[in-house]
Amino acid sequence: MDHRARLDDERRSLLRAIAVRDADVAGIVAAREGSNVDDEHDPEGSTIAFERTQADHAAANARRRLAAVEAALGRLDDGTYGVCEVCGEPIAEGRLEALPATTRCVRCASGRKS
Ligand SMILES: [Zn+2]
Secondary structure, eight states, X not given: OOHHHHHHHHHHHHHHHHHHHHHHHHHHHHHHHHHXXXXXXXXXXXXXXXXXXXXXXXXXXXXXXXXXXXXXXXXXXXXXXXXXXXXXXXXXXXXXXXXXXXXXXXXXXXXXXX
């Protein structure tokens, strides 16, 4: 499996997801401005605030994953991809297949001191 191709795919889908989330947040903000609700007293106002929090959270999540994928692409460029950042051992191929942006081998990721 070509890790770069997988990471590129993931990067593209995350960028799409982020664009969708941004549109969601913009839509929620627009709906709120249009409805002229009072957040403190209108039950619908707090629903909109909740939706917005959820959308912001999802967008932040996607951005974090995107940063991890871009860092992995950088490691492919400088030849350090697939090497555990903690112990310096190669990360198992199966783990890279499952988690192409991972920076740690199974042992280090699980937090055990070898
Ligand atoms: Zn390790």
